Amino acid sequence: MDLFKTHVNAFFGKKEPWQVATITASSTLLLVWLYQFVSQEQSITERLKKKFFKLVRYVPSVRRKIESEFENIQKTFEDDMMKYGDEMGYIVKLPEDGWHRKDILKKIDDYLELGHYKWDEGFVSGAVYNFDSKINELVTKVYGKTAYTNPLHPDIFPGICKMEAEVIRMVAHLFNGNSNACGSITTGGTESILLACKAYRDYGREVNGIEKPNMVIPVTAHSAFDKAAQYFGITVKTVKLDPKTYQVDLKAMERAINKNTIMLVGSAPNYPYGVMDDIEKIAKLARKYRIPLHVDACLGGFLVAFMKRAGYPLPKFDFSVKGVTSISCDPHKYGFTPKGSSIILYADKEYRHHQYTVTVNWPGGIYGSPTISGSRAGANVATTWACLLYHGFDGYVETTKAIVDTAKYIESKLRNVDGIFIYGTPVTSVIAMGSKVFDIFRLSDSMNQKGWNLNTLQYPSGMHICVTLMHTKDGVADNFIKDVETFVKEIMKDPGKPVEGKMAIYGVSQTIPDRSIVGDFTRLFLDSLYFTPKKPKKLSKSGGSKLEKFSSIDNQAESTDVTLMNE
Numbered sequence: 298m299d300l301f302k303t304h305v306n307a308f309f310g311k312k313e314p315w316q317v318a319t320i321t322a323s324s325t326l327l328l329v330w331l332y333q334f335v336s337q338e339q340s341i342t343e344r345l346k347k348k349f350f351k352l353v354r355y356v357p358s359v360r361r362k363i364e365s366e367f368e369n370i371q372k373t374f375e376d377d378m379m380k381y382g383d384e385m386g387y388i389v390k391l392p393e394d395g396w397h398r399k400d401i402l403k404k405i406d407d408y409l410e411l412g413h414y415k416w417d418e419g420f421v422s423g424a425v426y427n428f429d430s431k432i433n434e435l436v437t438k439v440y441g442k443t444a445y446t447n448p449l450h451p452d453i454f455p456g457i458c459k460m461e462a463e464v465i466r467m468v469a470h471l472f473n474g475n476s477n478a479c480g481s482i483t484t485g486g487t488e489s490i491l492l493a494c495k496a497y498r499d500y501g502r503e504v505n506g507i508e509k510p511n512m513v514i515p516v517t518a519h520s521a522f523d524k525a526a527q528y529f530g531i532t533v534k535t536v537k538l539d540p541k542t543y544q545v546d547l548k549a550m551e552r553a554i555n556k557n558t559i560m561l562v563g564s565a566p567n568y569p570y571g572v573m574d575d576i577e578k579i580a581k582l583a584r585k586y587r588i589p590l591h592v593d594a595c596l597g598g599f600l601v602a603f604m605k606r607a608g609y610p611l612p613k614f615d616f617s618v619k620g621v622t623s624i625s626c627d628p629h630k631y632g633f634t635p636k637g638s639s640i641i642l643y644a645d646k647e648y649r650h651h652q653y654t655v656t657v658n659w660p661g662g663i664y665g666s667p668t669i670s671g672s673r674a675g676a677n678v679a680t681t682w683a684c685l686l687y688h689g690f691d692g693y694v695e696t697t698k699a700i701v702d703t704a705k706y707i708e709s710k711l712r713n714v715d716g717i718f719i720y721g722t723p724v725t726s727v728i729a730m731g732s733k734v735f736d737i738f739r740l741s742d743s744m745n746q747k748g749w750n751l752n753t754l755q756y757p758s759g760m761h762i763c764v765t766l767m768h769t770k771d772g773v774a775d776n777f778i779k780d781v782e783t784f785v786k787e788i789m790k791d792p793g794k795p796v797e798g799k800m801a802i803y804g805v806s807q808t809i810p811d812r813s814i815v816g817d818f819t820r821l822f823l824d825s826l827y828f829t830p831k832k833p834k835k836l837s838k839s840g841g842s843k844l845e846k847f848s849s850i851d852n853q854a855e856s857t858d859v860t861l862m863n864e
């Protein structure tokens with residue numbers, strides 16, 4: 298201490314008081330800045346790279362080039378959207394007089410005709426998991442009865458709340474939750490994941506005093522975790538995969554954990570490869586470091602829960618594993634409910650409390666809401682409840698068996714196709730392909746031209762099919778296999794040929810080091826979804842080539858209009 302004093306006095310000895318003050322203040326500020334710079338989760342090289350690309354964009358020639366590229370891309374996206382429905386015209390303001398309901402229903406059919414993929418014949422990966430006229434009739438009726446209900450008002454609609462409570466109990470039971478298990482119905486997998494992340498952020502802060510939260514997740518974890526991180530100010534630490542199994546690398550996961558880690562994640566299974574992480578081993582880490590563990594079973598929840606009974610036993614992945622603190626699973630995927638239905642489950646009420654949002658000083662009253670929405674569609678609760686009861690345990694065992702049988706069949710056939718390989722070991726319904734000899738996007742492109750809508754993967758390049766009940770129908774799987782075989786054979790005649798067309802853009806985008814540019818492209822794409830032309834053709838009530846065939850109905854509609862007014 299004396300030595301320290303001598304040194305400091307020697308340093309400041311000849312300085313004037315104002316100098317002492319200034320030096321002290323500025324060096325403290327510098328230290329704080331340095332500490333903040335070094336202590337950020339994102340690596341210094343990563344941040345320097347970002348800074349560099351940002352600076353490069355200030356160079357006028359670079360900026361002009363990028364801007365003109367953006368204009369081209371925007372035009373391409375917009376033309377792509379125009380291709381659907383420009384002919385029909387656009388509605389851009391409210392009609393003076395309300396439309397007749399017959400006209401509305403007819404127009405809906407026209408709009409639904411716009412897409413060209415035959416999703417109802419099994420040409421599409423994932424997206425629509427089943428389309429069954431009986432279920433459709435049931436959910437339409439249930440929706441009709443409950444369309445105006447709202448669980449935000451439990452005093453007015455206690456029956457809807459009862460349904461939600463029952464759905465949670467049924468699903469918690471499927472995942473081996475005990476009587477402490479609890480949860481909420483949400484609008485989709487993304488909301489379920491957002492809520493788990495929100496709950497753990499607040500739990501981390503309030504119980505463990507974590508102010509700079511991070512989550513440690515496999516690179517394959519769904520992008521909803523990244524969304525949650527962006528929304529809630531959490532840093533994402535992604536963990537690489539084991540190159541053989543495509544499961545998360547557990548050693549790397551352990552290294553990524555630090556005192557600010559609020560949650561770990563494993564997928565059962567993941568979206569890109571349909572591979573299930575080793576949940577039991579991740580849970581071991583979770584217990585060792587006392588960190589909550591979320592298991593994302595959004596995609597495969599309504600398969601994995603029935604696999605054992607369907608004849609495909611799996612390693613443990615649910616609440617029977619000590620350390621698993623929450624599970625997300627989506628009825629609107631393999632539960633075959635209409636879209637807008639997911640479940641977030643917790644092993645314990647303590648976590649769910651941190652999910653809630655409570656405002657106690659608002660002049661509008663004390664306001665507590667369990668999920669992200671305020672008002673919620675009671676009809677989503679009711680249709681979910683109805684679908685679960687309609688299928689029952691055996692019903693889901695049957696659909697699971699049909700789907701997994703088909704997926705295994707496709708997988709086994711694809712493994713024999715010379716030139717492609719399968720990523721890891723698919724456990725449920727997703728089968729991902731890659732190639733070491735040709736650009737796999739050429740296969741994507743060919744399949745697409747044949748009417749298949751599959752999903753593209755990057756880092757590394759790949760494509761996958763997510764098998765649904767639509768693919769279990771006679772001939773669909775064989776048709777798919779035959780097309781893959783034929784195209785791969787064709788491609789293998791000249792495996793070095795580069796990919797052309799749209800898929801080339803996808804390939805190139807992976808090689809753009811400035812990811813913020815890829816982000817900007819993506820924003821333009823999203824813009825194009827909201828596109829209407831500056832001078833839109835008016836949507837005529839009977840105009841447009843596709844609509845002409847309805848003109849006779851149109852006349853009918855006019856006459857019914859009168860009748861209805863008199864009703």
Ligand SMILES: *Cc1c(COP(=O)(O)O)cnc(C)c1O
Pocket residue numbers: 485486487488519521564566567568593594595596597627639
């Ligand atoms: C679909 C999916 C989600 C997100 O679900 P949404 O309902 O699309 O929001 C999350 N995780 C996995 C593995 C998924 O496949």
